[in-house]
Each structure stands twice: as structure tokens, then as C-alpha cells.
Amino acid sequence: MMTIKQYIESVMSDAISRTYNTTINPNISKTSKPIFGDYQANFAMKLAGSIKDNPITIANTVVKALADDSHITTSVAGPGFINISISSALLIEQLNQILACPRLGIEPTNSVRRIVVDYSNPNIAKEMHVGHLRSAVIGDSICRILTFLVHDVIRQNHIGDWGTQFGQLIEYLIDLKHLGEDTTIRDFNAFYQAAQQCFNNDPAFATRSRKRVVLLQSGDPETLELWQQLVDQSYSYFNTIYPKLDLLLTMDDIRPESYYNPMLADTVQELVALNIASYDDNAVVVKLDDIKTKSGDSMGMIIQKSDGGYLYATTDLAALKYRVKTLKADEIIYVTDHRQKLHFDMVFKTAKLAQWIDDSYPIQHVSFGAVLGTDKKPLKTRSGDLITLRQLLDEAEHKAATLLSQKSHSNDNQNIANIIGIGSLKFSDLSADKQKDYLFNWDQMLSFDGKTAPYLINAYVRIQSILRQYPKDQSPRIADDFTSPFERQLALKCTQFADVILESTEGFEIQKICQYVFELAQLFHQLYEHCPILKCSPELMNHRIALCQITAKTIKQSLHLIGIRTCDYM
RNA sequence: GCGCUCGUAGCUCAACUGGAUAGAGCAUCGGCCUUCUAAGCCGAGGGUUGCAGGUUCGAGUCCUGCCGAGCGCGCCA
Numbered sequence: 001m002m003t004i005k006q007y008i009e010s011v012m013s014d015a016i017s018r019t020y021n022t023t024i025n026p027n028i029s030k031t032s033k034p035i036f037g038d039y040q041a042n043f044a045m046k047l048a049g050s051i052k053d054n055p056i057t058i059a060n061t062v063v064k065a066l067a068d069d070s071h072i073t074t075s076v077a078g079p080g081f082i083n084i085s086i087s088s089a090l091l092i093e094q095l096n097q098i099l100a101c102p103r104l105g106i107e108p109t110n111s112v113r114r115i116v117v118d119y120s121n122p123n124i125a126k127e128m129h130v131g132h133l134r135s136a137v138i139g140d141s142i143c144r145i146l147t148f149l150v151h152d153v154i155r156q157n158h159i160g161d162w163g164t165q166f167g168q169l170i171e172y173l174i175d176l177k178h179l180g181e182d183t184t185i186r187d188f189n190a191f192y193q194a195a196q197q198c199f200n201n202d203p204a205f206a207t208r209s210r211k212r213v214v215l216l217q218s219g220d221p222e223t224l225e226l227w228q229q230l231v232d233q234s235y236s237y238f239n240t241i242y243p244k245l246d247l248l249l250t251m252d253d254i255r256p257e258s259y260y261n262p263m264l265a266d267t268v269q270e271l272v273a274l275n276i277a278s279y280d281d282n283a284v285v286v287k288l289d290d291i292k293t294k295s296g297d298s299m300g301m302i303i304q305k306s307d308g309g310y311l312y313a314t315t316d317l318a319a320l321k322y323r324v325k326t327l328k329a330d331e332i333i334y335v336t337d338h339r340q341k342l343h344f345d346m347v348f349k350t351a352k353l354a355q356w357i358d359d360s361y362p363i364q365h366v367s368f369g370a371v372l373g374t375d376k377k378p379l380k381t382r383s384g385d386l387i388t389l390r391q392l393l394d395e396a397e398h399k400a401a402t403l404l405s406q407k408s409h410s411n412d413n414q415n416i417a418n419i420i421g422i423g424s425l426k427f428s429d430l431s432a433d434k435q436k437d438y439l440f441n442w443d444q445m446l447s448f449d450g451k452t453a454p455y456l457i458n459a460y461v462r463i464q465s466i467l468r469q470y471p472k473d474q475s476p477r478i479a480d481d482f483t484s485p486f487e488r489q490l491a492l493k494c495t496q497f498a499d500v501i502l503e504s505t506e507g508f509e510i511q512k513i514c515q516y517v518f519e520l521a522q523l524f525h526q527l528y529e530h531c532p533i534l535k536c537s538p539e540l541m542n543h544r545i546a547l548c549q550i551t552a553k554t555i556k557q558s559l560h561l562i563g564i565r566t567c568d569y570m
Numbered sequence: 571g572c573g574c575u576c577g578u579a580g581c582u583c584a585a586c587u588g589g590a591u592a593g594a595g596c597a598u599c600g601g602c603c604u605u606c607u608a609a610g611c612c613g614a615g616g617g618u619u620g621c622a623g624g625u626u627c628g629a630g631u632c633c634u635g636c637c638g639a640g641c642g643c644g645c646c647a
Contacts, residue, residue, distance in 0.1 A: 032592095042589055046588095285645090293643065302644050304645085338574075338642090367575090407609065444596070447596080448609040469606065470606095518595090526611075529612085570609080
């Protein structure tokens with residue numbers, strides 16, 4: 001189904017081609033202010049430049065050609081803006097369609113693509129920390145949006161389970177076993193730090209560790225067995241974190257670095273054979289001229305160390321090729337922090353040089369900034385450690401529970417505290433431009449005032465409360481016209497859901513969905529405050545209940561797309 | 571030194587990708603509860619968009635140069 005904006009685009013384009021025999025984007029947007037109407041068209045000034053005519057004349061000519069359209073009324077203002085107001089009839093027709101549509105008027109895409117989304121990516125034998133929150137939350141929302149559009153989404157959790165650090169970790173594990181100690185790791189940070197300390201202070205341990213790396217890479221069964229223990233313990237740890245976060249990600253989505261080990265040698269050989277990579281001081285390097293080192297020399301991407309070892313660049317290249325050739329991905333999205341931008345630029349360039357993908361292949365690094373405390377420094381606990389993800393999640397639930405205990409209408413507070421706490425965490429992360437560093441503030445995100453998850457969920461809960469009290473013998477129905485500007489504003493906002501989702505999909509500007517659902521909740525609260533919903537004539541009640549139903553469905557769907565659940569009581 | 575990202579109200583952020591008088595939310599101040607959840611609503615004040623030029627009918631947005639912040643720049647991931 002066509003949105004109102006799309007309808008206006010269509011009739012406007014048609015009028016432009018009838019009057020000026022040309023195709024130009026009519027440039028339709030919502031008006032900056034309500035006094036200008038509902039939508040505006042800003043093409044006349046641009047067209048004036050190309051056909052050398054007065055923009056006001058152009059706007060008037062096009063407006064005249066639209067005169068017989070009963071759904072829109074137009075006026076020309078300023079340097080050639082066309083202000084557009086839509087008829088109640090058009091708005092109501094839209095509302096009825098949305099009310100009848102489980103997808104709220106959003107069609108599945110007509111070009112289904114297989115899209116790999118690479119996100120979360122924690123490390124084995126390492127505690128997850130705040131930094132892992134953003135990739136998980138953003139990546140998950142991207143998957144939800146693409147899935148809703150019915151793309152074929154393949155989630156890939158590229159877990160770091162390989163590398164030189166495992167030499168010391170495994171040796172440390174062996175030492176613990178020899179001491180007869182419990183080798184169940186309860187605190188990965190402590191384990192990791194202890195292993196590192198042994199490596200730094202005990203030369204014999206360091207030597208053993210280096211040998212252990214070689215054993216691991218050569219596939220020594222005993223070493224692999226110990227490595228597997230670390231992997232298993234880490235996976236069960238992830239299983240205590242992921243469910244709390246309510247992610248789509250499952251254990252089936254894990255495709256760790258080690259998965260690509262058998263492909264690394266071939267990957268390097270192929271790039272050498274293609275003359276894309278060459279030897280430099282015994283290391284294999286992909287030459288990329290436009291990238292420079294600190295001293296100004298042109299730099300390459302090392303894909304094999306002089307000792308024969310492989311690096312994460314090699315793994316990423318092998319993974320990329322695997323995704324294109326084996327998984328048959330039409331598009332790949334990497335969700336990691338912006339410090340890795342140069343790395344991915346080099347990987348993507350190399351893949352294009354090798355012609356695994358062509359220049360137009362959609363592959364992108366969706367990057368994001370750091371999580372900072374209110375002092376604009378990395379989030380730390382009181383003792384100065386980097387705050388762990390588990391601490392963060394527990395704290396969010398705990399704070400939400402405290403909030404609920406003050407005034408609650410429900411007896412399911414633990415579940416609701418999870419919804420509110422985790423929802424607050426996610427919403428405040430997603431509601432700002434992800435490119436910028438993000439200032440973490442408990443008081444702000446858990447407030448019922450302002451652009452927060454509690455405010456939104458509260459709006460939803462209020463509607464549910466009304467819907468429960470709505471008489472069973474009535475049937476909701478949008479009336480033939482609006483009786484209040486509050487109704488009309490809310491109705492118009494409801495019809496814009498599809499536009500917002502489609503807009504936010506380009507570049508994954510998730511903050512636009514957050515902004516939209518906030519404005520929607522605000523407009524509902526205004527209606528709620530100024531217009532009785534249950535205490536009015538049956539006809540009016542049915543009309544307003546229908547509006548409430550659409551609003552509730554839209555809030556729920558919007559929040560679902562950003563990975564936030566709703567509840568019926570709070 | 572080079573590259574990337576950024577600089578908007580006291581604070582946190584928007585601004586539909588070049589459009590009208592730069593908007594929200596916090597915080598501050600002032601109103602509204604015998605009324606569907608006041609966890610809400612209504613109102614007020616608050617700005618030389620880091621600085622200086624340029625392009626354009628029109629610039630927070632594009633170009634150039636400064637100033638400032640963060641991040642990155644070969645054998646770690």
C-alpha cells in the first residue's frame with residue numbers, strides 16, 4: 001500500500017511531467033511547522049535553475065495542474081514552496097488500511113536480498129564490557145528491521161576464539177589443574193590478568209606459552225582439548241548474558257574465527273597468485289598505495305607474519321570470501337566500533353582487488369562511537385575497572401525494580417523490571433546518532449520524563465489500560481471526520497510509520513525510529529489529556545478507541561524493531 | 571606528520587541529507603489531580619550553530635583555511 005507521502009510524490013511527479021515535460025524528484029517532506037500544512041514540495045527552486053524560469057511561476061503552474069485532486073489542497077509560499085494539506089478522507093482511508101493490516105502498511109521488500117550481519121563479536125575467555133553493548137544492540141536492531149522487510153538475514157557472531165593470547169591462557173589452565181584447583185572460571189577478567197601476569201613475570205611460563213601457541217596452531221589434540229574447555233566455559237557465560245539482552249542472536253549464529261583456520265593458507269596463496277599480495281621482510285603484504293604509515297611510507301595490510309602466523313586481517317578476508325561464495329550473501333554489514341574503520345577499508349579494498357566482490361557490491365562498516373561516562377571518560381567502576389556488561393545489566397534491572405516499587409499496578413515486577421531496565425539501556429543507546437561517542441547516564445535513561453523507554457512503555461501501558469475498560473459489545477471504527485486537532489495530529493503521525501521505517505533503513509539511522517515513536521507517544525498523551533476516550537458518546541468512543549489501537553500497535557512494532565519489549569501493566 | 575569522526579541552548583541530543591523565524595528533552599521558573607494510570611499535560615525564559623572566508627535565490631548542512639576534541643596509522647585483535 002502507498003503511504004500518503006508516496007501518494008503526494010506520485011501526483012506531484014505526474015503534474016510536473018504534464019506541465020514541464022520533465023522528471024524531477026518533487027522533494028516532498030513533512031512541513032517544518034503546522035501552519036504550513038501537512039507536507040511541502042520543494043522542487044520548484046531547483047527546477048527554476050535548470051529551465052531558467054521563476055520558481056513561483058513554476059510552483060503556481062504545477063499547483064494549477066493539481067486542482068482537480070480532491071485529496072490535497074495546496075498553496076504557494078515563500079520563494080516557491082508548495083504547502084500541502086491532505087483531506088480527512090485520505091487520512092481516514094489510510095488509517096482503515098493500517099488498522100486492517102498486521103504489518104501496519106509496510107510491504108515486504110520487492111527485492112529480497114540475502115544479507116549477512118556481523119555483530120556482537122565478544123572474545124573467548126574475556127569478560128564482556130560496555131563496549132560490547134553497542135554492537136549487540138545496534139546489530140540486533142538492524143537484523144530486526146531487515147527481517148521485518150522480509151530480507152533473508154544471516155546473523156554472524158564472529159567470536160574471537162583464536163590468537164596468540166591463548167598460549168598463556170592454556171598454560172595457566174594447566175597450572176591450575178596441576179595445583180588441583182577448580183578450573184571453572186567465574187571471573188574471566190581475573191583469569192586473564194593472572195595468566196598475563198605469569199607471562200610477564202615468569203620467563204619459563206612465557207616460553208611455555210609461546211610453544212603452546214605453536215601446538216595450538218598445529219592442531220595438537222591435548223592443546224585443542226584444553227582450548228575447547230575455555231570455549232565451552234565462555235559459551236555458557238555468553239548464555240547468561242544474551243538472554244537478558246533479549247537479542248535475536250543464538251548459539252547457532254556463532255561462527256568463530258577458528259572456523260576459518262582451514263581457509264587461511266589458501267586465502268594468502270590466492271592473493272599472492274593474483275599478484276595482489278607480495279613478500280616484504282618475509283611477511284606477506286597486500287599493497288594499498290593510498291594508505292601511509294606514520295613515517296609517510298605507503299603501507300600495506302599484513303596478511304601473514306614473517307613467522308608464518310596469520311592475523312585477524314587474514315581471518316576477516318577468509319570470512320568475507322566465505323560469506324560471498326559459500327553463504328551467497330548479496331550484502332554484508334559489519335557492526336563494530338569506528339576504530340576499526342581503516343581495517344575494514346583495507347579488507348574491503350582487498351576483496352575488490354581479488355574480485356570476490358565488484359565495486360558496486362553493498363558491503364559496509366556500520367560504525368559507532370565509544371560509551372563514555374558523564375565525565376566523558378570511559379565508563380569505570382568505583383575501583384577503577386572497566387565496567388562489565390553483567391554489572392551494567394544487573395544495575396539496569398535493579399534500578400528499574402526500584403523505580404517500579406515506588407508505584408506499581410502489577411504483580412509481575414521482576415519481568416517488568418527486565419523490560420524497563422534493558423529497554424532503557426537499549427533505547428538511550430539507539431536514540432542518538434551512533435557515529436558520535438555516547439554519554440552514559442542512568443538518571444536520564446531511566447526517567448519517565450523525556451525521550452526514554454519508560455515514557456514510551458508508559459504510553460503503551462496506558463492505552464492497554466483503556467482498551468481493557470472498553471465495553472466488549474462495541475466495535476472500534478474510525479469515524480468519517482476528526483472532531484479534534486489532537487485526533488488528527490495523532491492520526492497523521494500513525495500514517496507516517498512506513499515512511500520512517502523506509503527512511504531509517506538507508507544507512508540504518510535507527511535514531512529516526514526512536515524519534516518517531518517518541519513523537520507518537522507524545523501525541524497520544526496529548527489526546528489522552530485533552531479528549532475523553534471512554535467517557536463520550538459511543539460513536540466518538542469507537543473512533544478514539546480505533547485511534548488508540550493503531551497507536552498501540554505502532555508503538556509496539558516500533559519498539560520491537562529496536563529490540564524493546566512492551567508490557568500491559570506497570 | 572597523515573587519515574577518519576566530530577564541534578548546535580547551562581546539560582544531552584534533533585534538524586527529513588541545500589529550504590521558511592535552528593527544534594525537542596532534561597534542568598530552572600509558573601500553572602493543571604472530587605476526571606480513562608499526574609510515571610502525565612499546559613506555559614515561560616534560554617542561540618552570532620567553534621572562528622574566518624567562499625559557492626548559492628537560500629548554508630547548521632557543500633568548498634577552503636584556521637582553532638579545539640576523540641580515535642586510528644605493519645608483523646596485537
